Amino acid sequence: RHNAAKYTQPFCEFLTKNPTVFHAVQAIKDELEEAGFTAMSERNEWKLEAGKSYYVSRNGSALIAFTVGGQYKSGNGAAILAGHVDALTAKLKPVSQVPNKAGYVQLGVAQYAGAPNTTWWDRDLGIGGRVLIKEGDKIVTKLVKLDWPIARIPTLAPHFGAAANGPFNPETQMVPIIGLEDTSSSATPIQTAEPFSNPSLIGQGSNYGASFVSTQPPRLVKAIGNALGLRMDTYSSIVNWELELFDTQPATVGGLDKEFIFAGRIDDKLCSWAAVQALIESQDQSKDSSIIKVAALFDDEEIGSLLRQGARGNFLPQTLERAVCSLAGSAPGPDLMGRVYANSFLVSSDVTHAVNPNFLNVYLENHAPHLNTGLVVSADSNGHMTTDAVSTAVLTRCADTVGAKLQVFQIRNDSRSGGTVGPMLSSMTGIRAIDAGIPQLSMHSIRATTGSLDPGLGVICFMGFLNAFEKVDMEFRH
């Protein structure tokens, strides 16, 4: 408890500074390198040494960091923390240029896991993400973040009667506005062909026809360009980009005794961030440990994970196999991996539902967690979670070593439960697993609530897991 509080502020800053999945991953990379982690590329051969720390990332939106124990012998297992770093958001369409209407400059966006939803009306939305730029004969990725409110999805005043209270068509009535058409310069309107009369080309550079940026709103291109320090004549060096809208309101502490954190995109950066902190801070005890400690962060969980940088990708098993093999000298067969997996343990950590005092009748007694209390093990009898007895015992033992309290969550028999990355990862690797996460209120809202100590309690419990797993696993081995 007393030393959980020191993680509150850093977590808030982390959220505020990294509004998109790309920024979040980038920030974690930087933090890992400060902590002495070596960047590994999936393309190159890996030469790993026991006692060192490394990380590898995929698509800039998923990342796996690990520390090899000093006494690591091949066949030993890994203690893995897994989470996801994506959040509900609204993405720009491939051609986000839409014709101006009634003097407004608008932006074409598409839904990501149902956002924008009803909590997105009248929020100050920023734009950010990654931009691919051609520099000489290289195409480099640069992150861009226009860090002032730009876009907004305006409601209609209730005075207009029925039209004002939905339901709203997400294609035609939830188009964000990003600016006003300036009336002075008489820019010539493009000769407008009839709609659909042209093939909808992807703008693609040099020798003929329009470039990529010519298919985007010019003022946005200008803003992005300048943010990247490009001059007007080199905008077209932008080869492509992935931008999303985000709430620009900073994460902050709240409540009478500041015992709450109010932030956007808590779901599931909260656990991912805590996992990374635990990994970083358990380095100094790795010299004399003989396992690999892993923190795995995935993308696309909110849309089912069926992408390579998602949990149903082979990112984790692949990374482990490469790490194990480069530590094992010669080529290991599946036998080695089988042993590594059998000696590993996975804590699949997605946020869980803290009890909501205004809706008590949908919770199951004795399975409704509180904030600022501790990690929550969440169970399910229809296999939507990996939690079982063994994995609960393992985690409990680890939690004991640092005196961390654990809570439990499960739904009532007369309702249905969500899913997590756990079942995907552990069915793919066969690694023993548990679903344990940090509690939060109002999931899937653009701006949610967690306990101010919860990030810290998470870190502490994860450290307990990373440091004590080796010893604890002895108890399950025979």
Next chain:
Amino acid sequence: RHNAAKYTQPFCEFLTKNPTVFHAVQAIKDELEEAGFTAMSERNEWKLEAGKSYYVSRNGSALIAFTVGGQYKSGNGAAILAGHVDALTAKLKPVSQVPNKAGYVQLGVAQYAGAPNTTWWDRDLGIGGRVLIKEGDKIVTKLVKLDWPIARIPTLAPHFGAAANGPFNPETQMVPIIGLEDTSSSATPIQTAEPFSNPSLIGQGSNYGASFVSTQPPRLVKAIGNALGLRMDTYSSIVNWELELFDTQPATVGGLDKEFIFAGRIDDKLCSWAAVQALIESQDQSKDSSIIKVAALFDDEEIGSLLRQGARGNFLPQTLERAVCSLAGSAPGPDLMGRVYANSFLVSSDVTHAVNPNFLNVYLENHAPHLNTGLVVSADSNGHMTTDAVSTAVLTRCADTVGAKLQVFQIRNDSRSGGTVGPMLSSMTGIRAIDAGIPQLSMHSIRATTGSLDPGLGVICFMGFLNAFEKVDMEFRH
């Protein structure tokens, strides 16, 4: 037919003695070891020899047994029988303690694939499963089977008029009773706070507050403890457990000429068990066979299979690879595996619907199977089954070698069909496959009916498959 009868009794005993998925797997382990199978651990290195038999299990609820042919040369395939060993059941909640009512000790249970359902009223339900115990610095798994009826979901006597004939709410009116509050010791009632007023902690041992067992019904803890030979003061060495309710009524033969088997949990132990018997009895012909014969039993099929011990886990491919590799001497590449898979064949065996005489109008003519006749190939034109012409031909040829009859099942064009593990396994391994199962009446009832010769007819047909596959496959190889 004449020698199908000798499997009737053993099958019944198997069902009776192994009411939970853990016991079923354990019993099969023991039977395999008697039959000279060597237990392999997924943690250790595997050294396998041709002509020997091995088995490996996962989570104690899934198991793969295999016999390596004497003449096995690396690259040869495997003849695989696959089924699932889980059944509809009711599982204990993580905190299964519920407040006593009217002097009864009750138990909190959750639904597993829709059970308990209307056929669960007033059945004698045992409790069993596995328990994790701390012995010294070890945590061991022990199976526990309170092999007398403990739980019951009692009907209300019709004397009470309308209240006695439902519909019933699964959360509040189908709560099993497991005992009586004894009046002697004045156990102090907990200062009852209001519900939800406490965080629902996981009990976790030593230095403060309650242990795991303190979050369970004490009497159940005691019963489990004693069943495990623990003394009262060492109950708290129980770290965790997974228990489920099961009908304690033993499986038995029935019908005038004993041509029926009445049993619970037929869906799909019937096929899994038959597969194991076929494997065990085809040992003596394995000296001069050059393939691997495999029986794979999975968990969690009734809830979609997405767990490591389910068919969508990597259990099967992993096991095959490790087996093949340790037989191939040095490290084999996927090349070897490709050949192995290509030379393998999978019979995915889930039970099918026998025709019901009181409801004839829901069946498709010429596609409605009878009991005690033979295995049923179940086909579907929308890919909910793996059955195709080749796999039907292969199985037909194998069945011929032992003179086993095959039937066919398919639904009408104006209705929908269920799923099986076949498509999951064969898509994961690429192995040729067929869906062929043993027919039964009243599927998903807590106690169903199959033919008394059907287990044997299954075993015989499976042996035909295991023994003749090698030869039959010749006919398809060129």
Next chain:
Amino acid sequence: RHNAAKYTQPFCEFLTKNPTVFHAVQAIKDELEEAGFTAMSERNEWKLEAGKSYYVSRNGSALIAFTVGGQYKSGNGAAILAGHVDALTAKLKPVSQVPNKAGYVQLGVAQYAGAPNTTWWDRDLGIGGRVLIKEGDKIVTKLVKLDWPIARIPTLAPHFGAAANGPFNPETQMVPIIGLEDTSSSATPIQTAEPFSNPSLIGQGSNYGASFVSTQPPRLVKAIGNALGLRMDTYSSIVNWELELFDTQPATVGGLDKEFIFAGRIDDKLCSWAAVQALIESQDQSKDSSIIKVAALFDDEEIGSLLRQGARGNFLPQTLERAVCSLAGSAPGPDLMGRVYANSFLVSSDVTHAVNPNFLNVYLENHAPHLNTGLVVSADSNGHMTTDAVSTAVLTRCADTVGAKLQVFQIRNDSRSGGTVGPMLSSMTGIRAIDAGIPQLSMHSIRATTGSLDPGLGVICFMGFLNAFEKVDMEFRH
């Protein structure tokens, strides 16, 4: 463009000659062998040499072909093209014999992904597929194609008033006719037992009861037999078969400037075929390339892919690993595969919806592709596609090298999109991927339309990808 046209004709012949998924795969095999590809059997050991080309097939309905670059060093990646070769069709029931009516011989069929539908009336339907035949002690698969129209679902002439305009019951009014009851010989009627009173056996050869062919329409057996060169007394050597109805109308170019191709079963043979051509023609540039070029064709996509020969099978990863390993000399560890995957790129290619001029209001402006223009990148914000910024940039760069134009497709926010094999494959391998397909009109019709240059434009763009990927990837490597 100028050289896209030369692919038009070959594509049409391909479609015409190969009406079933089995024929399509067979034809591609033959073409690969002419092009110097060596057939690999999943059963045998693979010895691969750099600079050579190989292919492997599964179930006769899925296939993967690849060329190893001359300068291939282990660890280098693969450039992969993936598609599916199955189409909507009507399959014969396991027992396809139905009683004659009004002098016509009829056939029992079942629906495959909703076909036969309204576009199937009065089409000339052939019957074809594969037949398993016992030759001596072998069971061989022979493809059979009764390549003249046999079956037909006849409309009622409008002269008969109301009875002539639907809706029609799929079980009773859409029964195809396949012949006329000949009046001379008095064909014997089936002995009528009470319906359901006999077990519905699978006919199974020799020693007792009826054979397989006795459960099928005799005249169809005769026609199949003769087509296979069997004499009347050896029909019963047919062990089983998988037959489907197909439109016998040949694929052809159309439109004024032959800029259309009209064909059945375009969905998704179009992309698969183009992928194979690109692979074949990029051979001559493989001496000095250091990557593996792959074309992967899957089955069962229209019914969810969950079969071994489907994309959710392990066919692709398996093949890659076997190839990489047999090239890497000794046993490679996952490290090697990791690097291979990290250096690979997947173009998942399923057909997309070309804009339909008569129904413009269901398309999204600027995301509605045209025919004969170029490959279509199809994006989706809910992860039903693998397309993202990087993969778009990669493909764009590759397309530039051959001057191929790319289009983009996305659905409106107020409707739902279909799925493809992309997410399944790239999540299984972790390979960077994009969903880019060739546009077509009226998907799921028995006879659809694509551009006549689209096959060629596909081939060219695929070649651009296969040949330029190596170079382009440099730009993304640092």
